[in-house]
Amino acid sequence: MPEIAFLNGEFMPIEEAKVPVDDRGYQFGDGVYEVIESYAGQLWALERHLNRLRRSLSETGISGITVEEVREWILETHRKSGISRALVYVQITRGVAPRKHAWMTTPLRPTLLITVRRFVPVPEELRESGVRAITVPEIRWARRDIKSINLLPNVLAAQRAWERGAFEAIFVDGGYVTEGAATNVFAVRDGKLLTPAEGPHILPGITRGLVIEIAREEGIGVEEGSLALEVVMKADEVFLTGTGIEVLGVTSIDGWTVRDGKVGPVTRRLFEAFMERVEKGFDAS
Ligand code: PDD
Numbered sequence: 001m002p003e004i005a006f007l008n009g010e011f012m013p014i015e016e017a018k019v020p021v022d023d024r025g026y027q028f029g030d031g032v033y034e035v036i037e038s039y040a041g042q043l044w045a046l047e048r049h050l051n052r053l054r055r056s057l058s059e060t061g062i063s064g065i066t067v068e069e070v071r072e073w074i075l076e077t078h079r080k081s082g083i084s085r086a087l088v089y090v091q092i093t094r095g096v097a098p099r100k101h102a103w104m105t106t107p108l109r110p111t112l113l114i115t116v117r118r119f120v121p122v123p124e125e126l127r128e129s130g131v132r133a134i135t136v137p138e139i140r141w142a143r144r145d146i147k148s149i150n151l152l153p154n155v156l157a158a159q160r161a162w163e164r165g166a167f168e169a170i171f172v173d174g175g176y177v178t179e180g181a182a183t184n185v186f187a188v189r190d191g192k193l194l195t196p197a198e199g200p201h202i203l204p205g206i207t208r209g210l211v212i213e214i215a216r217e218e219g220i221g222v223e224e225g226s227l228a229l230e231v232v233m234k235a236d237e238v239f240l241t242g243t244g245i246e247v248l249g250v251t252s253i254d255g256w257t258v259r260d261g262k263v264g265p266v267t268r269r270l271f272e273a274f275m276e277r278v279e280k281g282f283d284a285s
Helices: 024-028 046-060 067-081 124-129 152-163 206-217 229-233 265-279
Strands: 004-007 010-013 031-039 086-093 111-118 131-137 168-173 176-180 184-189 192-196 222-225 237-242 246-253
Touching: 004 067, 024 086, 031 046, 046 067, 046 086, 046 206, 067 086, 067 111, 124 246, 131 152, 131 237, 152 168, 176 192, 176 229, 184 206, 184 229, 192 206, 206 222, 206 237, 206 246, 206 265, 237 265, 246 265
Parallel strands: 131 168, 131 246, 192 222
Antiparallel strands: 004 010, 004 111, 031 086, 086 111, 168 176, 176 184, 184 192, 184 237, 237 246
16 A cells, blocks of 8 residues: 655655745646545545645636546546545645746746545644643744645744744734634634634635534534634634544643633533544445
């Protein structure tokens, strides 16, 4: 069961996949991506990820590739790897051209890269204990709804979290939480979920959307709007959502203990309901 790459029409071992130095992804971060998880040999929420990819392509004007062909290559690469619990990375850059900021009208051939790797789950102890987070100033661009490969601020924030022994860095803009470096953020107050509303300031997380749907089905109220850091600090529970972590409790922020420092009942219930959906093969391809 090899970890494999698919690059522009060819399958190969990941370490053999190479792109030219003039690829605009390498030069400018001019590209978009998706990360998809598979459970029991099935890609989870593939269509939702593809819909977001379609939107990212259209918002960035990357053309010359269709989401339908990308879907086929994702399925084929995943199948070929034989890895039943995988993390699939899909990246499309605008293509290769001598370095010049504007791509002008020259039709470029986009670079499509897919890698399939064995998935490493969140350690059980962390899921039980909850994780630590830190806050960092929001320094990103104004179109965070596009899943762009331009991730320097996210990378710097995540590194800062790692250096401080935290699992995630949460961006805060003028006293309001936006999202984590690679996750969405929820607070629970009086049994109700509070989370930043969708818009250009956050990525519309696939896991976020599913958790909101599950919460509504479970009769848990959801309020999407501005989320003040002060509210998060005083919340009954805080959790993160994202591909690879599902629903993960946060028990400390900047050294401040969230409530009693334990993963709360709503977080646990949502994680269990989420995994139940996965096990039932809901939304699987
Ligand atoms: N990150 N916000 C940001 C900035 C993200 O990068 C991600 C995902 C999320 C959660 O989105 P989703 O539920 O669709 O995974 C929110 C992926 C996993 C990554 O960059 O590796």
